[in-house]
Amino acid sequence: MSLPQLIDDLQRLSEDQDSADLVFICGRDERIIYAHRLMLMARCKSFKTAKRGEVCRIPGCTVSPAAPGASAPTTIRLPHVNPDLFRQFILYVYTAKLVLQDSQVFQMMMMAQDMGVVELRTACEDHVISTLSVDNACTFLTAVMDIHEKAGRQHKSFNTISNVAGKQPQAGITAEKVSVTRNRYAYRCGGGARCAIEIT
Structure with a gap:
């Protein structure tokens, strides 16, 4: 079997609701996304490190285990998660395929941190740096800033630091200068605002 065929088969498996034993209910509109616990245990530390009696250790989740002997899947609620982005994450877990977008890369980085997928977090960091x-x-x-506003707090994965000499930078304003290190992205925007994003 060729590698492309294997990836195609794994993608089909990620979409197979009949064999799935996990149901993620994501976002405010409670979108349903199916998955297989065995795949997540193989790829995600949040499942690998679960203690006896636990299903996973995802921050902010609520787990409703299936009754003993029941064929119904275990339900995991993630009300703070973007459903479309989580579907992309699940596809990455199965196939290692992902197209990162500038507007969503930090959300994906946060998701990779919470789910315990180190190589995905690293890929997100590399995308920003490059x-x-x-x-x-x-x-x-x-x-x-949008993530912080929705969460009501700064996420442990990164902090936004602003030393505003003029106006706070808004969407559409172009940065004037950028400097990059492995864990810090600093730049000066129009209006004299100096900002940085730090990965911790």
Whole structure:
């Protein structure tokens, strides 16, 4: 069997509701996404490190285990998760395929951190480092600020630091200067605002 065929088969498995033993209910609109516990145990530390009697250790989740002997899947509620992004994450878990977008890369990084998929978090960091420029710096910043606003707190994976000498940078404003290190992306935007995103 060729590798492309294997990836295609795994993608079909990720979409197979009949064999799935996990149901994720995501977002405010409670979108349903199916998965297989064995796959997640193989790929995600949040499932690998679960203690006896636990299903997973995903921050902010609520687990409703199936009754003993029942054929119904275990339900995991993730009300804070973007359903479309989580579906992309599940597809990555099965196939290692993912197209990262500037506007969602920090959400995916946060998801990778919470689910315990180190190589995906690293891929997200590498994407930011390799693509950050004066043209998209404020897109990244706006994405992080949006996450913080929705969460009501700063996520442990990264912090936004702003030393505002003028106006707070808004979407559509182009950065004037960018500097990048492994864990810090700093830039100066129009209006004199100096900002940084730190990965912790």
